[in-house]
Amino acid sequence: VAEAPEVLQECGCKGIRTCLICERQRGGNLSWQLPPQNPDRFTYCSHTGWAVGAEESDFEGWAFPFPGVTLIEDFVTRDEEAELVRLMDRDPWKLSQSGRRKQDYGPKVNFRKRKLKAAGFRGLPSFSREVVRRMGLYPILEDFRPVEQCNLDYCPERGSAIDPHLDDTWLWGERLVSLNLLSPTVLSMSHEAPGSLLLCPASPGSLEPMVEGVVAFSRSVLCQDVEVAVPVPRRSLLVLSGAARHQWQHAIHRKHITARRVCVTFRELSAEFCSGGKQQELGQKLLQIAFSFQGRPT
Numbered sequence: 087v088a089e090a091p092e093v094l095q096e097c098g099c100k101g102i103r104t105c106l107i108c109e110r111q112r113g114g115n116l117s118w119q120l121p122p123q124n125p126d127r128f129t130y131c132s133h134t135g136w137a138v139g140a141e142e143s144d145f146e147g148w149a150f151p152f153p154g155v156t157l158i159e160d161f162v163t164r165d166e167e168a169e170l171v172r173l174m175d176r177d178p179w180k181l182s183q184s185g186r187r188k189q190d191y192g193p194k195v196n197f198r199k200r201k202l203k204a205a206g207f208r209g210l211p212s213f214s215r216e217v218v219r220r221m222g223l224y225p226i227l228e229d230f231r232p233v234e235q236c237n238l239d240y241c242p243e244r245g246s247a248i249d250p251h252l253d254d255t256w257l258w259g260e261r262l263v264s265l266n267l268l269s270p271t272v273l274s275m276s277h278e279a280p281g282s283l284l285l286c287p288a289s290p291g292s293l294e295p296m297v298e299g300v301v302a303f304s305r306s307v308l309c310q311d312v313e314v315a316v317p318v319p320r321r322s323l324l325v326l327s328g329a330a331r332h333q334w335q336h337a338i339h340r341k342h343i344t345a346r347r348v349c350v351t352f353r354e355l356s357a358e359f360c361s362g363g364k365q366q367e368l369g370q371k372l373l374q375i376a377f378s379f380q381g382r383p384t
Contacts, residue, residue, distance in 0.1 A: 097244070098181030105185030106245030125276065125313035132157040136288075137314045148285040148305060152275075152314060154330030156226050161323035162217070167267050171348055173213045174237055177383050185244030185340075189383035192234030192353075193372060197254050204371060209378040210235050217265065218352070226325055230261060232352035233369075233376045237383075240271075240338065240347040247343065250276050250335035259354040262326040266318045269345040273316040273324065275334040282306040 097107040104112075126145055128137035130152055137152040139145030162170065179187035191210050194203040210218070214235060221227040240246035253262055277283075284303035314334070318324055326336065359369030 096181060097185065098187075099183050099185075103183045103249065104245075105183075105247075106243070107185065109245070126307060126311050128152075128312060128314045130155060130275075130314050130316040132317075138288075139285075140315075145285070145307070147287055149288045150283050150285050150303075152330070154326060154328035154334075155316060156325040156327070157316075157318070158224060158323040158325070159319055160321055161220070161265060162267075162321050164321070167321050170213060170217075170350075171267055173211070174348065179237075179239055180383075182238070184248055185240070185246035186248065187239040189237040190235075191381040191383060192236070192376075194384070195257060197256065200256055202257065202368075204368070204375065206384060207372070207375050207381070209375050209381040211381045211383075212379045214350075214352075215379045217350075221263065221323070221352075226327075227261070227263065230263065230352075230354055231373055231377075232263070233355050233372045234258070234353045235381075236351045236353075238349045238351070240343045240349070242343050242345065245340050245343075246338075246347075247340040248338045250274070250337040252332070252335055253353070255332070255356060257356055257359065259356045259360075260327055260331065261354055262331055263352045264318075264324045264326075265350040265352075266320060266322050266324065267348040267350065268320065269343075269347045270320045271318050271338060271347055272342040273318055274337045274339055274342075275314040275316060275330065276337070277309040277312060277334050279309050279333065281309050283309055283312060 097105045099105055099108050127140040127143055128145065128149075129140055130137050132155070135151060135153060135155070136149045139148040174189060177189060179189060182188040191207075191214075193207045194205075196202070210232065218232060221230055238248075283306065285305040285307060286303045287305075316324070330336075355369045355372065357363050359365045359372070363369065
């Protein structure tokens with residue numbers, strides 16, 4: 087199951103986005119692209135909730151609290167992983183940008199015009215029923231009701247990646263939940279806002295979960311110069327909320343795709359589509375469809 091599928095000679099790239107397929111077609115001349123950034127690197131520690139300066143960097147021994155990331159390791163077993171991917175591979179994958187392939191289960195949405203259509207949406211796929219049920223066993227997800235699922239297929243042969251971005255907040259709610267299958271990867275978090283981050287001197291082993299007001303910050307670094315690497319193990323569930331959801335852009339760099347990877351991302355509705363919101367009736371309808379678990383990729 088873990089072997090990469092045959093690499094097609096077409097790609098789904100548009101605009102400035104590229105993959106190895108179209109780069110080869112252009113003769114490898116990418117001089118028209120902006121040069122890559124070399125941000126100062128930090129690594130997220132899931133045990134402490136801090137971003138720690140990378141070894142042998144200028145920020146080794148420095149750290150700052152990085153709230154909003156929850157990592158649940160071994161969320162599915164190896165057998166469950168293999169079966170989930172087998173069921174996904176029964177349906178066609180559509181070409182997407184930056185060397186990815188995708189399967190969408192959700193309403194048709196025009197985010198620019200803020201319009202959506204429920205027609206054609208038949209719900210989440212049947213094989214996600216147990217995954218969604220299991221999510222609810224964790225306190226951070228006990229009221230999580232996903233209305234959309236997007237499967238993304240990455241492979242090194244295509245040079246798969248995804249650019250830094252923030253997910254929409256008009257339709258999608260507080261938590262983004264992703265199940266990482268087939269291989270480990272790194273989620274790269276960056277912050278383009280003006281201002282600085284405050285750092286405190288600490289070794290990784292001595293950091294405790296963040297408690298406001300008990301650490302002495304004595305160094306700063308510009309936000310736009312920082313990238314936080316979040317290691318994401320195989321078969322783990324990653325939850326982004328709060329600042330990690332709304333302030334920090336997330337990306338997957340090409341260098342962090344070393345084998346086939348399938349990412350299953352679930353999204354919940356924003357407050358506008360929930361009880362008391364302007365579009366609560368539409369939101370209720372979408373949830374009823376989603377939880378019928380009769381979906382096929384659109």
